[in-house]
Each structure stands twice: as C-alpha cells, then as structure tokens.
Amino acid sequence: MRTVEFAPVDTLLREDVKLLGALVGEILAEQRSPAFLAEVERLRRAAILRRENDRPVTGLADALAGHELIHAGDLSRAFSTYFQAVNLAERVHRIRRRREHERAEHGAQPGGLRDVIGALAAQGVGVEEWAGLLPRLRIEPVFTAHPTEAVRRVLLHKEREIVRSLVNDIDRGRTPTERRADRGRMRMALTASWQTVEAPAAKPSVADEFEHVGFYLSEVLYRVLPVFFEVFETALREQYGDALALPDVLGFGSWVGGDMDGNPNVGADTIAATLAGQRALVLAAYRRDIDRLADLLSQSLSRVDFSDDVLQRIAQYRELLPQAAARLHPRHADMPYRNLLTLMGARLRATSHDEAAGYPDAAAFVADIECIHASLLAHRGEYAGDFVLRRLLRRARCFGFHLASLDLRQDSAMHDLALAGLLGDPQWEARDPADRAARLHGLIDGHTAPVDADHAEARATLEVFRAVARLRPRYGDRVFGPYIVSMSRSAADALAVLALARIAGCVEPGDDGDVVPLDVAPLFETVADLEAAADTMRALFDDPVYRTHLAARGHRQVVMLGYSDSAKDGGIIASRWALQQTQVALTALAQDSGVRIVFFHGRGGSASRGGSKTERAVIAAPRGSVDGVLRLTEQGEVIHRKYGIRALALRNLEQATGAVLRTTLRPRPPEPRAPRWKQLAAELARDSSAHYRALVHEHPDFPAYFRAATPIDVIERLRIGSRPAKRIGTGGVESLRAIPWVFSWAQNRSGLTAWYGVGTALERGLALHGRDAYAEMVRDWPFFATLVDDVEMVLAKSDLGIFECYSRLAADLASASGRPDLHAQMHPGIVAEFRRTRAAVLAIKGEDELLAGDLRLRQSIRLRNPYVDPISLLQVDLLQRWRAGDRSDDGLLQVLMATVNGIAAGIQNTG
Helix, strand or coil, X not given: CCCCCCCHHHHHHHHXXXXXXXXXXXXXXXXXXXXXXXXXXXXXXXXXXXXXXXXXXXHHHHHCCCCCHHHHHHHHHHHHHHHHHXXXXXXXXXXXHHHHHHHCCCCCCCCCHXXXXXXXXXXXXXXXXXXXXXXXXXXXXXXXXXXXXXXXXXXXXXXXXXXXXXHHCCCCCCCHHHHHHHHHHHHHHHHHHHCCXXXXXXXXXXXXXXXXXXXXXXXXXXXXXXXXXXXXXXXXXXXXXXXXXXXXXXXXXXXXXXECCCCCCCCHHHHHHHHHHHHHHHHHHHHHHHHHHHHHCCCCCCCCCCCHHHHHHHHHXXXXXXXXXXXCCHHHCCCHHHHHHHHHXXXXXXXXXXXXXXXXXXXXXXXXXXXXXXXHHHCCCHHHHHHHHXXXXXXXXXXXXXXXXXXXXXXXXXXXXXXXXXXXXXXXXXXXXXXXXXXXXXXXXXXXXXXXXXCHHHHHHHHHHHHHHHHHHHHCCCCEEEEEEECCCCHHHHHHHHHHHHHHCCCEEECCEEECXXXXXEEECCHHHHHCHHHHHHHHHHCHHHHXXXXXXXXXXXXXXXXXXXXXXXXXXXHHHHHHHHHHHHHHHHHHHCCEEEEEEECCCCHHHCCCCXXXXXXXXXXXXXXXXXXXXXXXXXXXXXXCCHHHHHHHHHHHHHHHHHHHHCCCCCCCXXXXXXXXXXXXXXXXXXXXXXXXXXXXXXXXXXXXXXXXXXXXXXXXXXXXXXXXXXXXXXXXXXXXHHHHHHXXXXXXXXXXXXXXXXXXXXXXXXXXXXXXXXXXXHHHHHHHHHHHHHHHHCCHHHHHHHHHHHHHHXXXXXXXXXXXXXXXXXXXXXXXXXXXXXXXHCCCXXXXXXXXXXXHHHHHHHHHHHHHHHHHHHHHHHHHCCCCXXXXXXXXXXXXXXXXXXXXXXX
C-alpha cells in the first residue's frame, strides 16, 4: 500500500489501511497467483504516477485494454476489493475519532447531542422552550429501494466481522495473540467475500429489496435506537437535571413494497407481504430481548416485593397460555419477572402465528413492559435490570409491530387513469383542475357514484386502498406513512387520493363522520412545479373538502420536495434555489393558513440530488421551515455508508437531531443582506439553468452523446433494483429516471450533473458583481456555502482525462454509423465549462487547490483514486468491445456490471 500524507491524528487509520491492504494482497496471490498480484501492483503504481506527474491517461488505458474477459473481471474485482477495505478502515476511524472526543475533558464531539445541547443551554435555552419543542420533535429517516450500490446481505455480515476485528484493536490494546486471531478472522471474511459473487444472478424482487433494507432496520437501528435516547437523556440531564422527559422523537420509514411510482411490481400484494415481513423481523427481535431479560430479571419473592399488577398478569397469562404455563420450570416458581417474561415470549410467538392468545396490538405488549418497569422502580430494581428493560421499552414504543412506517407513492397520472375509468370519462386528465376538483368533491362526500366501480384500469389502484383499510387494524396506526403523489400539479391531484380511498372503502370513523386515515403528501419534482407549489397548496388549503380532511389529520400537512428531477430539469443551482424558495413560500403560507407544514426531503446520495451532509443541509434550510421535524429519504450507497455500522448510525442520528435542535431553538437571526443575496442567487439560477438546458434538453444530438459517453446502456440492465430505469418514453433524457441519469455521469468520472452551468453563471456573476459579493455569501450564508462546497466536492472527484476516454466512445459511434463526431462536437464545451466552474469556485473561496479546507476528504479521494482509475479504464475498454458486438455478449455484460458496482463503491455519492 502506498503511504499518503496523513494528519498526526490519522496515523492509526494509515496502519489499518496498510493492514487491510496487505491482507487483500495475500488473498489475490493465493486466490489467483503471485504474478496477478504483481500485475495489480504495477497498474496501481502507474495510476499513482499518472496523477502525481500529470501524465496523459493513454499509457494506463493501453495497459488495461484488450485483456481476456476473465482476467479483466479479476482485475476489476481486485481494485474494488482494495478500496472497499479502505472504506472500512475509514469508517472504523470515524469511531476512533468519536472515542477521542469522548475521552477529552469536555467529552462532546462537535455536532453531537452533548455538544449541541450544551451550546443551546449556554445560549439561554431554558426548560420551558425544551418543553415546548420536545412533544413535536420528530426525526424520521426513510429508506427507499433506489440502489446505486447494492451490497448483498451475506457480504454485509462478512463486512461486519471485519469491522468488529478492527474495532477490537481500535486503540492498539490487543495482545499479539489476540491480534493474530483478529487478523485471521479478517482474512477469512475477505477471502470468503472474494469467493462470493457481488450481485445475484437474477434481478432482485421487492422481497429481496426488503431483505436488504430489513438488515439495517432490524440488525443495526434496532440496536442503536435505545443508545440514541440514552445519549439524548444524558445530555439533557447534564444541563437541566430531571426537569425534562424525552418522548419518542425518533422513528423510521420505508418505501420498499409501497413505492408504486413507475414500478409495476409493487401493489397491494407487495404492501401486505412487506408488512408481514417487517412484523416477523421485529417480533423475532423482541423475543430475543425477552429471552435475555428472563435470564437477567431473576429476582425472588423471598428477596424483594413485586407489584400486584405483575402477579395478576402472571395469573391471567397462565389461563390465556396454558401450554406455555405448563412449561414454566418449577425451580423458577418464586421468580415472577422471569415467569412473566417467559409468558410474554409465548404470547409474542402466538402473535407471530396469528393465534387468539397473541397480543392484539403493540400497545398491549408495551403495557406489559411498563408493568415490569413500574414494579422494578417501586422495589429497588433500578440498578437490577431496569436499564436493559428500558431499552426494550424504547424499542417497542418506536418499532411497534410494524418496524417502520410504510410510505405509499404513486404518480398522479395513474390516479387520473383510474378515475377516467371509474367516471367513464376518457378526457378526465385533460380537464381543467377546477372542474376535476368539483367532480372529486362529489365522490368524496358521497353525492356522486362511480359509473363503473369495477373498471379494469382502476382495480389495482383500488386494491391498494383496500389493503390499507384491511392492514391498519392489524399493524397499528403508525404502520403507514404518507401517501405521496408524484408529479403533483394541482389541488385535484391530492383530492384524487381522497376520492379513490372513499370509493375503495378506506375510511375510519372520525369526530365528524368517516375520514380517510392517510396523510396525502404532494410531491413537487420539476423546477416549474416547485415554483408553482405555493399556488397549488393555497388552492388545496382553500378547498373546504380538503380542509375537513386536514382537520382530521391535526391540521398537519406533509409536502415532499423532489431534489432529483428538479436538478435533472434545470441543473443544480436552479434546483437548489427553487427548493429554497418553495420552502420559504410554503412556510409562510402554512402560517397564514393555520396549518403545520412538514417538509419531506427526497434527497439522494449525489450532490446533484441533494446528497450533501444532512447536518449542513438542515442548517442551510430557510428560517422556520424545519420546526422540529426532519423527514428525509436515505437511499443508494448512503444507507450503507451512514447506517452500516452501529456507531456510525448513532453518530448520523445525533448529527441530524442536533441540527434540527439548533435550527429550531436558535435559528439564524434575520439577515439584512438577504435581499441582495437572494437577487444574486436568482441570477445564478437563471443563468446556470439556461446554459444547462441548452445542452441537456435543447441540443438535438445530446441524447445520442449521452448514451455513447456514459455506461447508461449497462446501468439500464443492472440487477440492483426492481424498478425499471426508464419512465414511459423513447429513451431521451426526459424519459430517464434521475438516479440512472446521475449515476451514468458519475461512472464516467465527469460528475457533469453537479456542475454543468455553474461555471458560466458564476463567471458572469463575478464579472458583474465582483468576487467579494460571492465570497461574502460563501462565508456568511449557509445555503450558498453548502451549494458551493457540494460543487467543489464533485469537481475534486472528477477526472477529465478519464472522462475523455469515455467521450471518445462517441467518436467510435460516429465512425461506425456515419453520424457526426459527437465527441468533437460536445467534449470541448463540457471541458471548458468544467474549467470555468473550477476557476470560479477557487476564486470565490480564495484557494489554489480544490478541497484545501477539507484535508480528510482530500486524503480519502487520494486513497481511492489509484484503485478506481483502473476500473474506469477497464470499463471503457469493455464498453467499446460490448457495443462493437451489438451488446450481445452476456459475459462481457457481467464484467461490465461488476465495474459499475466497483466504481460506485469507490466514488461514493453516486446516485
């Protein structure tokens, strides 16, 4: 492994990287040959020298071209294995840094809950302010089935073994014997991973996606959740004593099995199957905890007293569960807690089999835990097991019998199609939104009946609502998150959900009649829809029928903001600015309308899809828009990076919560310079969008160039998600989903989606307003600082030399088809824009080098580049060969897919 420049505190990271690199080298020599390892080392050194000496990429590209397919695949896997080891070492080092902070005198890691709550107390936040915030505080990550890096569950378990071994010696306290044992375990896990295919042979089903997300929910977050609350409670107690009680402020959501938008594989059946799977996972977890508690809580009647409630429940459960009662050991007869817990475990098993003796709902299970908790506190048991019991209580309150709330999502066009059939009106979608709203009122209040209640186009949609009505009583009130309406453009799109729900019988009794038991969340995705969102929501809030529904939902409105399609539509600055302005407008509208608005941020992993650090994004949000709530999507490689290791999952949850606390309790004061800043931002959005759209949406040859200069044709065939890569369309940019669009440009190492148009806009702005105007915004305006930092990060990860190799594939297309040379036509302008963007960012920041202020990220990129670069060049060569063979060679395709996964893991922030 090559030695790079590390800060003194990162010496142990360097040692871990060296250790894992040596293990990977041993595996390559053993599994392939010493000669193969030597070849990998030569290529790695060549990649390093190419970058350090600014050499042309052609020499390295030639060395990686023309290999036999099996050999090319092995080379790709070798480099991928190296930087995956680097990824693990870096993640463990984040744990080490946390421990260093905790060992320090103040013991508070910046951005963590102790740090934030201590700072807020110093700023004068008192008990009354906390008491007003905590009941409405809610942090809710939502896991989606949009993978850009899908790690198989069997590999996740092996990765966890490596992490465990590294953590064992995190401070170098192991003995030589223990260290040898750790090394052996890591060698075994790495070797087994090398012998395991990274991706399954078949395209994953929705059930496979659930298994993937279920790993993080049931094996990581289930364990982390009570620790999060303990940290939070400790931080509050340190500042405020016992004056504050911490409610259940943390929850989790999922789209897996409920995201119907563009996925014909999702519907009523997958909703039911996913919820059954989630229930099985969480009930099994509870049973494991109950078994451990039964061993722990062995208190005897002759030693301590017990609450009558505990003894009465044991008697009740003996009658309810006679077979389980008969199995209670006579030697445990004087251990009430143990007996009650054993019977509770039996009742959970009955619940999982839908037997009459099972718990009717999660609340009954929680009541049993609370019963034991109260008895322990009343009889000197606080330090005799109540700590462990409280952990189970926190889990049961959060996860219930549903594990995670399942969001439902569907395109508004599918609702219109269903309503057209139900109403016998083929022109329904084309009708004026006000006319549609009026007819929908009749369906909602029952004055109008469907013309054809069993129309074929409506069956699948109605079955979804019938499933909601059937499953809510079984799983509880929190089982479903909001019903998200993609491509929302009018009040009628939200009213359509209420109408379809009522037709399907998805209603429950309310104070003023039957109500639809779902939050309806419009999703605004394009720049134009974001700009029109305030008018759309104003019409919705003015609608008396919808206000009746909103009253039944506690006057709380969820609005989802789409980062992905807005950026694909207008570029990164136009997208970010439209999102910022929309939040400002809707926050003001909600206050005027007497509605509490909750923004649901549809963020992806890449910068162009809103994938900046959560903490910074929350702080950069407009004043008043957070209001104690953070709901955001977590998807792709972000899930693995943020939640793959328990300590890092805890850190991410703390940072997100801390940012919400800071923004809500002590928001930035009103900024007198804001009007001028907003004018400059609007100019940048306008100019960058015009330049971006001129290429991406208006240049007639761009779609062909895009398909030639990126591996989109491979990505469309990847077996990492159940959803198609395209919407209905001909294959142009508009028909492509945002994730494969961004993913493609990350693969060819240009990162175009995150910076194209930015350079032109900033260059014009600097000429008009001067550097100081933008330097001030970067220094003092979190919104603009976050935007520029995100662009800078992508520029630093980009490589124009490697991108040119991909771009030349468009020249190959021209020579093969007789078309104009799209490489010669497109590449110079793209490179010029990259250089304009880089120059402008450096000028604004007053730096000579990208990431001059972020040493760790620079080191991280530098560590990975020697391993990612060869995979990229292998991919170019394989793409050329695959396309020359009319894309018919499945063997080539398999190796290409492996290169896609490898680059995604190495680049990170890809989709």
